[in-house]
Amino acid sequence: MSKQSQFIIGGIIAxxxxxxxxxxxxxxASYEKKTxxxxxxxxxxxxxxxxxxxxSSYKSGDKLVGFDVEVAQKAAKLAGYxxxxxxxxxxxxxxxxxxxxxxxxxxxxSFTPERQAKYQFTDAYYNDxxxxxxxTSSKAKKLSDLDNQKxxxxxxxxxxxxxxSVNKSIVVAPFENRDSATQAVLSEKVAGVVNSGPIxxxxxxxNHLKLRxxxxxxxxxxxxxxxxxxxxxxxxxxxxxxxxxxxxxxGEIEKLSKQYFGYDVSNHxxxx
Numbered sequence: 001m002s003k004q005s006q007f008i009i010g011g012i013i014a015x016x017x018x019x020x021x022x023x024x025x026x027x028x029a030s031y032e033k034k035t036x037x038x039x040x041x042x043x044x045x046x047x048x049x050x051x052x053x054x055x056s057s058y059k060s061g062d063k064l065v066g067f068d069v070e071v072a073q074k075a076a077k078l079a080g081y082x083x084x085x086x087x088x089x090x091x092x093x094x095x096x097x098x099x100x101x102x103x104x105x106x107x108x109x110s111f112t113p114e115r116q117a118k119y120q121f122t123d124a125y126y127n128d129x130x131x132x133x134x135x136t137s138s139k140a141k142k143l144s145d146l147d148n149q150k151x152x153x154x155x156x157x158x159x160x161x162x163x164x165s166v167n168k169s170i171v172v173a174p175f176e177n178r179d180s181a182t183q184a185v186l187s188e189k190v191a192g193v194v195n196s197g198p199i200x201x202x203x204x205x206x207n208h209l210k211l212r213x214x215x216x217x218x219x220x221x222x223x224x225x226x227x228x229x230x231x232x233x234x235x236x237x238x239x240x241x242x243x244x245x246x247x248x249x250x251g252e253i254e255k256l257s258k259q260y261f262g263y264d265v266s267n268h269x270x271x272x
Contacts, residue, residue: 025115042082045236047072047185047225048102051087053175055202055260056108067117067260071125071253072106072225091156104236108196109222112158122240123238124222125253126265129174130159131197131218132212133204135185140192143216146170149191152181159194162219178203185211194218198261205262222267 011122049057049069057066057148064085076083086102096102099117107244111121134140134153153160155174164172173190178199185193186209193200197213225240227233232260247253248270256265 007190019189038200044082044084045076045081046084046102047076047085048086048088048093048096048105049107050090050093050177051085052075052179053090053107054178054199054206057087058200067126067222068106068108068258070256071247074247075125075240078241078246080244083237090154091176095155097226097228098180100228103223104225106225108223110158110198110223110225112161112221115158115226118229120227120229120237122224122226122237123244124267124269125244125248125270126223126257126267127220128223128265129197129217129220130162131200131213132192132194132216133162133185133200133213134192135188136210136212138191138212140214143167143170143214143218146191151191152184152190152193153197154181155197157195158221159196159218163194166218182209182211182256198263198265202261 010096018080027100040210047129049064049066051057051059051064053066057064057100059065069085074085086096088096093105093107099107108128109115109121113123115121127208132143132146134146140146144167144200147167148171148175150171151178152175153175154177155165160174161174163170173184174175175184178195181193181195184190184202192214193211197217200211202212204213225237227236244253248266248268253270254268257264
């Protein structure tokens with residue numbers, strides 16, 4: 001082989017090696033970029049829910065499901081988070097948030113002036129209204145028919161406060177969770193149960209309960225996810241708000257609403 005041929009072949013090998021090296025570096029850079037993106041998409045946020053509040057947050061086997069759970073998970077994914085769930089009774093969730101054991105609460109949390117003064121809410125993703133359900137055998141036709149009688153409610157719920165503000169004659173009996181409050185009225189230990197109208201309606205339909213809703217609306221509220229009112233909480237709320245808009249425009253929140261409640265309670269203002 002001539003020296004000229006050896007030089008040409010050597011040059012080709014050098015180009016291939018250098019070129020291969022360039023490709024490797026380029027591929028490594030691409031891999032690093034992809035890995036960084038993946039890590040960002042799997043940051044963990046810890047959210048609290050009861051895990052015992054159909055259809056908002058409840059267990060199906062070992063899996064946590066529900067309207068608020070699915071909305072929160074879909075929004076979190078769009079915002080670049082993976083959700084870790086912590087379950088506690090509703091009243092206890094606020095203590096979990098105050099002591100940083102959870103970063104937020106996603107469990108049909110209604111806006112109230114008191115809560116908004118202390119905590120950072122996202123924009124509302126659905127509209128709610130409080131109602132009272134009574135046994136189908138009850139003679140009560142309106143709220144005032146329950147004067148001087150006991151009505152069950154979930155401890156820490158704003159529905160209890162709202163009921164007391166519109167009818168001070170009703171005696172409120174607080175219970176740990178929705179199931180125990182509902183069982184109290186079914187066993188006739190109390191005359192009725194106050195809760196979210198859409199939630200009561202869905203629960204009655206799913207479990208074929210012998211309950212009916214009174215026509216009175218106790219209050220109309222909006223529901224969002226709540227965080228601490230600090231820099232981190234404001235950052236979480238901002239990222240979730242952006243995700244809610246995208247989910248609303250995709251029709252995902254309305255779809256989940258119809259799946260869990262039987263009708264649309266989603267906040268369509270998000271689409272504007």
